[in-house]
Amino acid sequence: MTERRVTLTFDNGPTSGVTERVLDLLGGAKILSTFFVIGRKLDDGATAGLMKQAHSAGHWIGNHTLSHTVALGDRPELAYAIDEIEGAQQRIGKFAHPEKLFRPYGNSGRLGPHLLSRPALEHLLAQNFRTVIWNNLPEDWRDPDGWVESCIAQVLKQDWSVVVLHDVENACLVRLGELLQRLHDLGVIFEQDFPDAVTLTRGGRIVGPSKGYIAD
Numbered sequence: 001m002t003e004r005r006v007t008l009t010f011d012n013g014p015t016s017g018v019t020e021r022v023l024d025l026l027g028g029a030k031i032l033s034t035f036f037v038i039g040r041k042l043d044d045g046a047t048a049g050l051m052k053q054a055h056s057a058g059h060w061i062g063n064h065t066l067s068h069t070v071a072l073g074d075r076p077e078l079a080y081a082i083d084e085i086e087g088a089q090q091r092i093g094k095f096a097h098p099e100k101l102f103r104p105y106g107n108s109g110r111l112g113p114h115l116l117s118r119p120a121l122e123h124l125l126a127q128n129f130r131t132v133i134w135n136n137l138p139e140d141w142r143d144p145d146g147w148v149e150s151c152i153a154q155v156l157k158q159d160w161s162v163v164v165l166h167d168v169e170n171a172c173l174v175r176l177g178e179l180l181q182r183l184h185d186l187g188v189i190f191e192q193d194f195p196d197a198v199t200l201t202r203g204g205r206i207v208g209p210s211k212g213y214i215a216d
Helices: 019-029 039-043 045-056 078-095 118-126 147-156 173-186
Strands: 005-011 034-037 060-063 130-132 160-166 189-191 199-202
Touching (some): 005 019, 019 045, 019 173, 045 060, 118 199, 147 173
Parallel strands (some): 005 034, 005 189, 034 060
8 A cells, every 4th residue: 555645734824713723623633734824914913823823733834925925936036035035034933943944925826937036046045945835736725615635636646745725714624624534544644844856945955846946
């Protein structure tokens, strides 16, 4: 029997009324994940508190840009990259993972050269960020009726799935418990770490296939 690994990640939060319920479900299943947060959301005390709650529960906190509006590869100025990366990182502060996890904005989860500009890549390398992408995007925000089945299908096709879900309204929450049970029934190994296949930079060096994710 093929041994399959699954890393669950949650993007675009924290969101009051959603993130705390996601944390409850993960806690009940004894699964640790990573929350890639949007920096601007941390300007609100309540949502910043949810980040702290996730961190206290053992989940990793990653940087998902300051504004989540324009992909770094679509605005190649260094100043924009620094603002988007460091603006969020400053707000995360002491709750950041020691490796400074960063996930670029994909614009509806797309992978491609829009993810990073060359100045952004150089900054991530210089500042020792671990840049993480994904290989399982079930589109929970777009397909409420079919995303669980899509996620499972993608899990069955690869040895290690890095799943992107969203702790925002009208996304994964309603069916998250079902997904966790189905993954448990499949006997997957839940990981909190990330494989090199989805790691673009780490410790000041390029790790994965970053060439296809940098705008010329």
